Amino acid sequence: MLSNADVAAKLLEIRTLMEMAGMSFYKYMAFEKAAASVENAPPLRDIAAAGELTKLPSIGKSIAVVITQLLERGGADALDELYAIFPPTIVEVLGVSGIGAKTAASLWSDFQIGSLADLEAAIEGEVFAGVPRMGPKTIENWKRGILAYKGRQRRMPLARALRIAHEAMDYLRAGPAHDRLVYAGSARRQEVTVGDIDLVCTASDAAAITAYFAKWERARAVLAEGATKTSIWLDDGFQIDLRVLPDHLYGNLLQHFTGSREHNIKLREYAVRKSLRVSENGILNLETGDAITCADEPGVYEALGMAYIPPELRTGLDEIDRALAGTLPALLDARDLRGDFHMHCTWSDGRDSLEAMIAAAKARGYDYHAISDHSWGRGRTYGLDPEKLREQRALVEELSARVGMRTFCASEVDILPDGAMDFDDDVLAQLDVVIASVHSAFNIGREAMTARIIRACENPFVTIIGHPTGRMLGSFPGYDFDHDAVFAAAARTGTALEIDGQAQRLDLPAPLARRAKELGVTFTVDSDAHGVEDLTEIELGVGQARRAGLTKEDVLNTRSYEDVRAFISRKRGRA
């Protein structure tokens, strides 16, 4: 069964092949919009099973049929028809930077080049000598594009992209004078993976900065260098785009380069209906000729007569309608967090000592936190048995009193394959907080996994379900279970669901968290830190919570210590 991301990729492939085939601009753009909608939707299999695909934005009858076919057989009639015109390997040619639909189409029709190997052979054989619009510079660009295509890793995890963005900004800060400098694009929107980094800068002498950026020693290639814009590739083909404009345009510039593409298209379509033309250069009133420039980003949305839309919500789905109606949620802010329920120390698989973790939680200004080392199951050597747990409790009480920190004695307890917990209830009862997580037996089947997690929710001592889907970015999509059934059980039993901020997890994923919120679930946002320096990863969790539209009220660890205690007691009292 294809994942949402797989379906979105197929829709984009159809979109590009349609463009190559010379089909109507608006027809293939519809597939592009549909792809964006699919990426932000809950799992398609559930929606398709309910017959509700056309309720998703930008999905009509025709594309719903395509999606259904993709889900059922991994392919679609529309795609097969296009494969009758172009070979499937032509996507390789399209993947080369600098080759778009028009060029790929003519390479196929004029030279029968339908794969990367064909293209390399043609360049090697100097087939393009003397061909119009295929001069030496163009061919050199293609060669570079081929190298990048081969070496490129597709999209990188958010945390790594943010590190690179900060390195690039550090370099820029050491260069010519500028006013403001920030990262924008998908990183600012807190997308789980980032395809390239967009940097936004304001300065009076833009050209000095774009030229300086092109000289960065880490730039393997300079793709474009103009008066206001520079694009570079790093060693691994990862791209950074820098755009520089005067400071009075900062709001317009930041809004433009934060995207998403679909958000901007919809925003501009709305603006056009009000005779306004929106771009990074300002907002032009087409009737009066007046230009509005915005020194700050909220000014852009204000000028369009709508509420400010936080970057994490700029998906191109329904956020503009909600901004116009004034029904956008007041999103969770990192400063709302009063604690962190999920962290490990050297008593299990953490890197820093118990004392160091407690001190670090105190240093972050938390009112409370939990030490939640692993339970003893799975034959692992580092988990704590009940005896060790008692020892740890004594030490936690001593250390936290000394530091002046309210530390919950907790454990991340394995949910066994049958849904029982790795500790007996009398052990669980002695813990302040219990995080129940699946760490083994991922492939027991959808029904068994659903029953397993629901049984964990029904245990009165379980406070939180940890990283509920088990996904690992880039390596494991998560185990299969009936999301709605589990979310309903969590809501019914007063069990919180975690948004785990660990860089490889970011779990719950935002579309699922949005669904869980609809079903009345309470959440926690945690770091799942295995060392002091990981505690900041709770901010990645906040990003995902914001993408899900969660507010302060939805999140348990924004509440006071006493209210957290009450939440836990309430569930235990139901037993």
Added chain:
DNA sequence: GCCGTTTTCGGCCCGACTGTTTTCAGTCG
């Protein structure tokens, strides 16, 4: 192909940079 506060037809975002173009098409975001 999708959609609707001009609603079932007629409209659909905007601009920078490149190469080779003597005025602009293609690509990209």
